[in-house]
Amino acid sequence: MTATERSTELITVAAQAAADKLAHDIIAYDVSDVLSITDAFLLASAPNDRQVKSIVDEIEEQLNKQLGAKPVRREGDRDARWILLDYVDIVVHVQHSEERVFYALERLWKDCPEIDLPEEAKATRGKAAEHAEQQAAEEADLDGELR
Numbered sequence: 001m002t003a004t005e006r007s008t009e010l011i012t013v014a015a016q017a018a019a020d021k022l023a024h025d026i027i028a029y030d031v032s033d034v035l036s037i038t039d040a041f042l043l044a045s046a047p048n049d050r051q052v053k054s055i056v057d058e059i060e061e062q063l064n065k066q067l068g069a070k071p072v073r074r075e076g077d078r079d080a081r082w083i084l085l086d087y088v089d090i091v092v093h094v095q096h097s098e099e100r101v102f103y104a105l106e107r108l109w110k111d112c113p114e115i116d117l118p119e120e121a122k123a124t125r126g127k128a129a130e131h132a133e134q135q136a137a138e139e140a141d142l143d144g145e146l147r
Contacts, residue, residue, distance in 0.1 A: 002030055024128040038090060
């Protein structure tokens with residue numbers, strides 16, 4: 001079994017919305033062969049809590065506006081470190097970059113086929129690592145200035 005056309009459509013809109021809000025490392029998996037509760041997962045991350053929330057809000061707004069889809073469940077808003085949107089056909093995970101590394105959901109789903117995403121979403125791959133390197137360099141410069 002593969003993800004339905006509806007699921008793929010939802011994933012595409014959600015991925016584009018995440019990319020529009022500068023999410024990092026957007027990837028989607030067709031989990032329909034291993035899970036009966038949903039067809040696909042979308043994973044995205046951001047370097048801070050405010051951006052995580054902004055990405056989730058944009059995904060929710062665009063799915064509603066473009067496809068009339070509303071989540072049946074939204075979890076994790078309080079801390080905004082890992083917010084989950086459950087649309088039944090798809091589940092969206094937007095994580096703070098630290099949680100993304102710690103929980104490594106990609107490892108769990110690496111045997112599932114990837115769903116092709118819009119170019120803007122594909123271009124986000126590796127952005128978390130770039131951001132971490134840039135932040136480390138800025139901190140090193142600041143440490144040097146303080147000494």
